[in-house]
Amino acid sequence: MKTLFVNACVRPESRTLKLAKHVLAKLDGEVQEVNLEKENIQPLNLDTLMQRDALLKEKNYDAEMLKYAKQFAAADTVVIAAPFWDLSFPAMLKNYIEAVTVNGITFTYSEEGFPVSLNNIKKVIYVTTAGGPTTGMDYGCEYITGICQKLYGIPEVKCYKAEMLDVIGFDADEILAKVMEEIDLTM
Numbered sequence: 001m002k003t004l005f006v007n008a009c010v011r012p013e014s015r016t017l018k019l020a021k022h023v024l025a026k027l028d029g030e031v032q033e034v035n036l037e038k039e040n041i042q043p044l045n046l047d048t049l050m051q052r053d054a055l056l057k058e059k060n061y062d063a064e065m066l067k068y069a070k071q072f073a074a075a076d077t078v079v080i081a082a083p084f085w086d087l088s089f090p091a092m093l094k095n096y097i098e099a100v101t102v103n104g105i106t107f108t109y110s111e112e113g114f115p116v117s118l119n120n121i122k123k124v125i126y127v128t129t130a131g132g133p134t135t136g137m138d139y140g141c142e143y144i145t146g147i148c149q150k151l152y153g154i155p156e157v158k159c160y161k162a163e164m165l166d167v168i169g170f171d172a173d174e175i176l177a178k179v180m181e182e183i184d185l186t187m
């Protein structure tokens with residue numbers, strides 16, 4: 001089994017990273033990490049969009065700019081870890097999603113215009129932690145679940161989150177430990 005770990009945890013003392021490590025320890029096989037803080041992937045702009053369109057038109061999938069999409073599409077399981085920022089996640093994760101959402105590698109469209117999966121991924125596990133409550137406004141989990149299931153056609157998407165970690169009177173370590181206990185990867 002090949003697991004891809006997409007690490008969007010910014011702070012060195014990240015609680016989200018602790019949770020992600022707990023998840024990764026429960027998985028068998030090889031783990032490849034993409035550390036988004038180190039990769040510094042830029043958002044698509046006119047220039048890079050035109051370059052990418054030209055490559056895809058020629059079916060030239062060897063270019064450097066398509067490496068993230070190919071790596072993503074080849075994984076069996078993807079673990080994504082991102083703190084809850086501004087009701088979703090850090091922009092570096094959105095940049096990564098732009099880099100992997102490639103028509104012809106991750107997915108394509110049927111003649112009727114519906115998305116068709118081209119990737120190998122069976123399961124996505126999304127891990128996040130939040131300073132306050134997230135009920136009714138967890139656009140991070142919602143967005144990741146939506147794009148993985150509806151566009152990439154990935155059958156199983158699971159979200160794990162620890163919330164209220166920055167609220168006075170709440171014990172962050174205790175909350176994290178409880179969420180870790182509840183993690184069950186047998187879906």
Ligand SMILES: Cc1cc2nc3c(=O)[nH]c(=O)nc-3n(C[C@H](O)[C@H](O)[C@H](O)COP(=O)(O)O)c2cc1C
Pocket residue numbers: 009010011013014015016017082083084085086087088129130131132133165166
């Ligand atoms: C830039 C930024 C934005 C944040 N936005 C939110 C937010 O919208 N809602 C919330 O409950 N907490 C928010 N927080 C608090 C984090 O979600 C919380 O501290 C989280 O546990 C950080 O994860 P980490 O320990 O992995 O860095 C924000 C923190 C930062 C630094």
